[in-house]
Every structure is written in structure tokens, then in C-alpha cells.
Amino acid sequence: MEDQITLIDPLDMHVHFRQSPQVEYFAPLTARTFSGALIMPNIVPPVRDATSLERYKADVQFATRTENFVPFHALFFNTDLTEEDFDHLDILSVKLYPDGITTNSEGGVASFDDPEVLRVMSIMEERGIVLCVHGETNDFVMDREKNFLERYKFWAEKFPKLKIVMEHITTAGAVKLAQQHENLFATITAHHLFITLDDVVGGMISPHNFCKPIAKRPEDRDALVEAALEINGPNPHKFMLGTDSAPHNKSMKESACGCAGVFTAPIALQLMAQLFAQNLSEPQPSLQRFVSCNAKAIYKLDPEDLSDKVVTLTKSPFIVPKEYHGVVPFMAGKEIEWSVQRVA
Numbered sequence: 001m002e003d004q005i006t007l008i009d010p011l012d013m014h015v016h017f018r019q020s021p022q023v024e025y026f027a028p029l030t031a032r033t034f035s036g037a038l039i040m041p042n043i044v045p046p047v048r049d050a051t052s053l054e055r056y057k058a059d060v061q062f063a064t065r066t067e068n069f070v071p072f073h074a075l076f077f078n079t080d081l082t083e084e085d086f087d088h089l090d091i092l093s094v095k096l097y098p099d100g101i102t103t104n105s106e107g108g109v110a111s112f113d114d115p116e117v118l119r120v121m122s123i124m125e126e127r128g129i130v131l132c133v134h135g136e137t138n139d140f141v142m143d144r145e146k147n148f149l150e151r152y153k154f155w156a157e158k159f160p161k162l163k164i165v166m167e168h169i170t171t172a173g174a175v176k177l178a179q180q181h182e183n184l185f186a187t188i189t190a191h192h193l194f195i196t197l198d199d200v201v202g203g204m205i206s207p208h209n210f211c212k213p214i215a216k217r218p219e220d221r222d223a224l225v226e227a228a229l230e231i232n233g234p235n236p237h238k239f240m241l242g243t244d245s246a247p248h249n250k251s252m253k254e255s256a257c258g259c260a261g262v263f264t265a266p267i268a269l270q271l272m273a274q275l276f277a278q279n280l281s282e283p284q285p286s287l288q289r290f291v292s293c294n295a296k297a298i299y300k301l302d303p304e305d306l307s308d309k310v311v312t313l314t315k316s317p318f319i320v321p322k323e324y325h326g327v328v329p330f331m332a333g334k335e336i337e338w339s340v341q342r343v344a
Helices: 022-031 050-063 083-089 115-127 143-158 170-182 197-200 220-231 265-278 282-300
Strands: 005-006 010-016 036-039 071-077 093-096 129-135 164-166 184-188 239-241 310-314 341-342
Touching: 005 265, 005 282, 010 129, 010 239, 010 282, 010 341, 022 265, 022 310, 036 341, 050 071, 071 083, 083 115, 115 129, 129 197, 143 164, 143 170, 164 170, 170 184, 170 220, 220 239, 220 265, 239 282, 265 310
Parallel strands: 010 036, 036 071, 071 093, 093 129, 129 164, 164 184, 184 239
Antiparallel strands: 005 310, 310 341
């Protein structure tokens, strides 16, 4: 087993920084170890147009000004978007949320039968803009992702040149679907590679493991791990790290109506090093693909688009802090086998 792993330009292709003033606390925790990240637009109010995009970009740039880091932005999908809008938007993707399906998703798509939804997707296909999707229905919680897969299949076949990223997948069925369609890809979170539903409600309730989509069965987690490691997959390079790291104040998680979201930003690469080293005799090449190369290929990121960051991790114990700015992280107080030794 290797005891040191070096990663070039690690990328987090799905992260939440929140709005000001929270962005000033949480953006640097990603920027310290990642070369770049795709920042979600479901802040309050959401990033829906050029004006709100420029405002949020300025907030993120200021928060990460001392770090060697490139922020990429997604726009909140809405049917007001026109061809002219896309001429002036400096974005990496557009993020589609079903209305009210998760945190700050009000104003998302209420009806997928709306022809205006397909009109915007057609423009995106023509312009080569990636569509990212929070793929859940409002059905029984364990079936929400499974029941959304037919929608992904429909879009993939209707818009064969549109790249569609299934965000934070949690099921073996989603892994299989991504491998069956050339234009379907997926992000996988750090926490979904470690936990199942048992870790959320199997014993004492664990609010800091509660997220949307909720963690599923052991066989689903195992399928995600195999996909991330690129084991037994007929169509590799489909999957990339997207932590969905989502900071919520401790009081908002440990309450009668606790918020969904798992905070992993400061420990994501350490967790990935541990997972890949436990499962592979030579973890570095596979981990490099999962946290960087696949995303570069999917989003067509050139070297000059990134910050040329090199992160060295070593097999030495790291105790996860109990809190970061009032937010309890994933695995708080527990020991991770790997640490960040150097960032250059």
C-alpha cells in the first residue's frame, strides 16, 4: 500500500459556498486544497441571471483571493433564459432543480412537460453548455432518484449532444444508466462513498449525515465505490468527485426540522485518499482520474483554466475538528487515516 499520494489540480465539481457573509468562511476551506470547484447557484436569492452571477462571482473571488484557486459557476435553470443571455454568461454549466426538492430550490422547474424547459435545453445543446441536474422526484424518499432515471433517459435521447451530469448519485441504477448513454455523466459525493441509510437513522439519529438525496442501501454504496474506482465498469471516465459539501449551522441541523446537507469540504481529499488506498494497490492513478482528469475531459477544461495546484497527502492520522465556523463536519471528532501534507 502506498503511503503518499500526489494529486495535480484536484477539482470539486459540486460545492456550496452559501451567500455573504457565509461565503467568506466556507469558500477558503475548499480553495485551500482544490485547484478549482463548480459552485452551486441555489443561494438566497439564487443566481438566475447575468447581474446576480456577476455579484456572486465578486463575492467568491474576494473570499478566495489569497488562495491559488479557480472558481467555476453554474446558473440556476429558469425558462426566462434566451439565446442572447447565453452570449453574455461566463458559466460552466446550468443547474436544474425540481421546484422545492432541496435547500433553496424554490423557483426551480415545476413541470417537466413545459415546452419552455425543452427550449432552454435545446439552446444549451447547441451552445455546448453542460446541464447539471438534481435528479429527484417527490415520491417516497428512497425511490426519488430511482424514479427520476426515466427523465434522464428521455433527455439523453432527445438531446444526444447535450452533456448531462446527474448530480450526487446514490443508487446502483444511476451508475448503470450513466454507463449506458454516451452523454450522461455523474458526480459522486465523498460521504455517499462511506455511509448508508443506517448511518443516518439506523440507530441514534445522525443529523449531520442527513442529506438529499438521502444515503441508500449497502449495495448502492458499493456500486458507487466501484464506479469511483473504475472497477468493472464497461464505460470508464464517467464519474467525478462532486462533494455537495453543504454547510449548515449546528443549530439548523440539530433541530426538529433539520436541514439536509453534509459538510465535507475540509476533509474530502483525505477521505478519498483513504478510500482509494484501502481498495487499490496503486491508488494514485485512479484517484487522479476521479478528482481531476474525468472532470477536465467532461467539462473540456484546458490546463490554463486551472491553478496548477499540487496536493500531497500522506498516510498519517488526522483528527477531524468538531466544528468549522459553527458547522459540524462529516466524521467530526473521528480519525481519518490520511492527512494533507503539502499544497503547492
